[in-house]
Structure formats: structure tokens, C-alpha cells
Amino acid sequence: MTHKIFIDGAAGTTGLEIAERLAGRSEFTLVTLDDTQRKDAAARREALNDADVAILCLPDEAAREAVALIDPASGTRVIDASSAHRTADGWCYGFPELIGGERVADARRISNPGCYPTGFLGLLAPLVKADLLPAAWPYTVHAVSGYSGGGKALIERFETGKAPAFRGYGLAMGHKHLGEMQTHAGLAHAPVFSPAVVDAFRGMVVEIPLQLSAIEGAGEAAALLEALEAFYDGSQVVSVHPDFDLPSELLLQPDANPRDDLQLFVFGSEDGTQARLIAMLDNLGKGASGAAVQNLNLLCGLPETAGLHLPSA
Ligand SMILES: NC(=O)C1=CN([C@@H]2O[C@H](COP(=O)(O)OP(=O)(O)OC[C@H]3O[C@@H](n4cnc5c(N)ncnc54)[C@H](OP(=O)(O)O)[C@@H]3O)[C@@H](O)[C@H]2O)C=CC1
Ligand SMILES: CC(=O)N[C@@H](CCC(=O)OP(=O)(O)O)C(=O)O
Structure with missing residues (x-):
């Protein structure tokens, strides 16, 4: 059939x-x-x-x-x-x-x-559900996207004329993805969201920085990583990067090939007080x-x- x-x-x-x-x-x-x-x-x-x-x-x-x-x-x-x-x-x-x-x-x-919510929710939703991060915390999310995220109009802007190396936007604080992020993570507050576009066709990095020591009830970075590993165990699409092999930099390549997976990383400070939850994906792929x-x-x-x-x- x-x-x-x-x-x-x-x-x-x-x-x-x-x-x-x-x-x-x-x-x-x-x-x-x-x-x-x-x-x-x-x-x-x-x-x-x-x-x-x-x-x-x-x-x-x-x-x-x-x-x-x-x-x-x-x-x-x-x-x-x-x-x-x-x-x-x-x-x-x-x-x-x-x-x-x-x-x-x-x-x-x-x-x-949405592409940004895929990274945000892929990181946060399982951790809130597991009570390792509170639903009531006012989260922040930073992200950069390839310019194809803005469809034909943004592609034309970046590919004809002089493309900016970096374009921050969403400055009126009302990005259309906020409701989706809040609803599907079950949060009390919409996150503060700072999206940006860089001069690469595809790919994105979505980051939730956490001052763990200030968040009552938050798990340590190792516990967050362990919970994500358990949650996505067996997934062919979502991978959680192991802590024994964390990269020292995350790169978006201007000529990256299409890919449909979602990569998750948990970086933690040595003293355990801070963490950076980071997702990498192709906005046109899993996004x-x-x-x-x-x-x-x-x-x-x-x-x-x-x-x-x-x-x-
Ligand atoms: N690009 C991305 O990374 C992502 C996009 N999306 C969403 O997917 C949707 C499509 O985005 P994207 O492909 O980037 O956008 P594009 O602008 O590249 O494509 C949209 C297409 O829709 C056509 N169109 C517009 N109005 C009509 C209509 N009334 N009837 C039929 N066709 C119409 C346009 O025609 P024309 O060619 O004449 O302009 C265009 O071909 C959007 O809602 C976007 O927000 C979601 C996640 C990520
Ligand atoms: C770089 C860029 O402009 N990105 C788009 C989001 C792309 C996306 O996820 O599409 P949806 O509109 O379907 O949610 C934006 O910020 O509006």
C-alpha cells in the first residue's frame, strides 16, 4: 500500500x-x-x-x-x-x-x-518531569540558528547582499515560541529567550544556563546528565553526550550537511554550582x-x- x-x-x-x-x-x-x-x-x-x-x-x-x-x-x-x-x-x-x-x-x-523548542524541551522537559529542576523556576534560553530558520525571506537576505555575521532578534521579548516552550515543559513562567542568527545555512545551538546553587531542589549536573541518558536510552534520534568525553568547543559549520538527530550536552562546573544544558540540531532536520x-x-x-x-x- x-x-x-x-x-x-x-x-x-x-x-x-x-x-x-x-x-x-x-x-x-x-x-x-x-x-x-x-x-x-x-x-x-x-x-x-x-x-x-x-x-x-x-x-x-x-x-x-x-x-x-x-x-x-x-x-x-x-x-x-x-x-x-x-x-x-x-x-x-x-x-x-x-x-x-x-x-x-x-x-x-x-x-x-518549533526548532528552538525542540532543543529547549528536549533538554528541560524530562528534567522537570523527573523533579530534578523545578517547574516554577524562571529559566533563560539563548540560541543561535542558521539563517534557513527564517525561510526564503531570510535566506535571500543572507545570500544576496552583505550578510551580517550575527543577528540578534526577538528583542521585543514576545517570540512566538515562548508559549510552546512554557506549555510543553509545564513551566510556571515563559523563559527569557534570546534568539540569534549566524551566517551559516543550517544548524542551531540552544542553551539553558543554570546557576544550580541558587535553584532550590535542583539536581547536580551529574544527576541531570544521568536523567537525560536514562530518558533517551535506546533513541536513534536523540543522543546524550557522555561526560567523560565532552568537547571543548561546539561548532556550527557554514556548509553543514542535513542531519535529523538531536544532540544533548550537560556541562557542569567543577564545584557543582553551575551547569550549561546545550542542544545542537539542524533547524531543518529535527527542527x-x-x-x-x-x-x-x-x-x-x-x-x-x-x-x-x-x-x-
Ligand atoms: N525554516 C525552518 O527552519 C523552520 C520552519 N518552520 C515553519 O515551517 C513553515 C514553512 O517555513 P519555511 O519553509 O521556512 O518557509 P518558506 O518561506 O521557505 O516557505 C513557505 C512556502 O509557503 C508558500 N506559501 C505562502 N503562502 C501560501 C499560501 N497561501 N498557499 C500556498 N503556499 C503558500 C510560500 O510561497 P512563495 O514561495 O511564493 O513565497 C513558500 O513557498 C513556517 O510556518 C515556518 O515557521 C518550522 C521549523 C523550522
Ligand atoms: C531564524 C528564524 O527566524 N527562526 C524562526 C523560527 C523557525 C521555526 O522554528 O519555525 P516556526 O516558525 O514554525 O516555529 C523565528 O525565530 O521565527
Whole structure:
């Protein structure tokens, strides 16, 4: 049996990378609309309702529009890569490592996590759940992303004209990922979030610095690491770096290849008073297209990591 997949937004950055991961997979028939039809509501309605799974790679407003075009009786299941439905009722938050792959497999509406929240939640959610870090603490998160994280518009800005080496943003303190980070980590407060873009196409580093000595009830760095190792034990997608082999620097390469894994690190000071929780991922991989393909595999009852770019063990 082949599954009919419609990518709405297939000409965009995320859509193209999903198509690349699905290319050559005989389990899927891929439907896309040509340039004259890809923004035509009638053509989209037909393709959306005709698909077994629709993957939305659109700006938020267009993603909401796409969902409204789907007749519930059509049976089309949806994976939305946008941030339109990440805390919405009736939507499954498509982070299988956190919620369990079976919940994704059973869902009809799946919202892919945002790229920054994938790093933030991948680090923090298991530790809060294990009571090693308190839900009531006001966390801070710093991050840098490759410029493809901003889609076609930011790619054009960085690739034509003079690209900045560093672009800090989110300075109005209202980044759209805050609600998603707070909700899915079960936090009392939204984190203070300082995102930035660097002059590399893909890749990101997401960091939660912790003054452990000031946080009542916090575990030591070694305990945080041990809990993450236990939580992700057996995962083919999320790896927790061992403390006996920690790198002395973390590098994003401007010409990095696509990858769909998530790497987690816990750095601790010698006196045990401070820690830096750090996640590295490809914003277009586990942060977007790789996550969509992982969720698609689960939805279709296929091996979870088929078609993913994972570093060989
Ligand atoms: N890039 C990333 O790293 C990540 C992106 N996402 C999310 O995924 C979604 C897609 O992002 P990305 O691929 O980066 O964005 P892009 O801007 O690269 O692509 C978006 C695509 O949607 C098309 N589009 C816009 N409006 C409509 C419409 N009404 N009907 C049909 N097509 C439409 C655009 O057309 P046109 O080509 O004409 O502009 C474009 O091809 C966004 O919601 C983004 O926030 C999520 C995680 C990470
Ligand atoms: C570098 C950059 O601009 N990144 C995007 C987030 C990319 C992402 O995760 O997409 P969603 O919009 O679907 O959450 C931003 O900060 O808005």
C-alpha cells in the first residue's frame, strides 16, 4: 500500500527538504502543485482532501487556512510544520521522544515542534518531569540558528547582499515560541529567550544556563546528565553526550550537511554550582523536515527513522 502525501508549501525551504527525504521511498506517492496552482485555494482544497496525509509547510495564516479547507469526512491526516497549532486543543504535539510514538501514530492532527523548542524541551522537559529542576523556576534560553530558520525571506537576505555575521532578534521579548516552550515543559513562567542568527545555512545551538546553587531542589549536573541518558536510552534520534568525553568547543559549520538527530550536552562546573544544558540540531532536520518525516513514518506504521539523515552509530 502506498500513502498519498500532499505537501502544501512544497516550494518553500521546509517543503523542499521533506520532498528530498521522501524521494525514492516506494511507500509514498508524493503530490505537489505546480507554480500556477500552488496558491490556488480550489486546487489546494482538492489535493488536501484527496491525500492520506497533508504536510503543511506554510506561514501560520496559510496553515490555518489549509486546515479549514479540509473536510473532516475526508479522513486526511495532517502534519503542520508551522507554529499555528502547537498549543491548540485537539492537536497532538509531535515530539515522539517526549510524548510517546504511539500517541503520534494514533493522531489525526499533529503539530510539529518549533526548532528552538525542540532543543529547549528536549533538554528541560524530562528534567522537570523527573523533579530534578523545578517547574516554577524562571529559566533563560539563548540560541543561535542558521539563517534557513527564517525561510526564503531570510535566506535571500543572507545570500544576496552583505550578510551580517550575527543577528540578534526577538528583542521585543514576545517570540512566538515562548508559549510552546512554557506549555510543553509545564513551566510556571515563559523563559527569557534570546534568539540569534549566524551566517551559516543550517544548524542551531540552544542553551539553558543554570546557576544550580541558587535553584532550590535542583539536581547536580551529574544527576541531570544521568536523567537525560536514562530518558533517551535506546533513541536513534536523540543522543546524550557522555561526560567523560565532552568537547571543548561546539561548532556550527557554514556548509553543514542535513542531519535529523538531536544532540544533548550537560556541562557542569567543577564545584557543582553551575551547569550549561546545550542542544545542537539542524533547524531543518529535527527542527522541521526531519521531524515531519519521523512523524509521517509513525502515522503510516513505518520504521520511525526511515529516510532520516542520522549519523551512523
Ligand atoms: N525554516 C525552518 O527552519 C523552520 C520552519 N518552520 C515553519 O515551517 C513553515 C514553512 O517555513 P519555511 O519553509 O521556512 O518557509 P518558506 O518561506 O521557505 O516557505 C513557505 C512556502 O509557503 C508558500 N506559501 C505562502 N503562502 C501560501 C499560501 N497561501 N498557499 C500556498 N503556499 C503558500 C510560500 O510561497 P512563495 O514561495 O511564493 O513565497 C513558500 O513557498 C513556517 O510556518 C515556518 O515557521 C518550522 C521549523 C523550522
Ligand atoms: C531564524 C528564524 O527566524 N527562526 C524562526 C523560527 C523557525 C521555526 O522554528 O519555525 P516556526 O516558525 O514554525 O516555529 C523565528 O525565530 O521565527
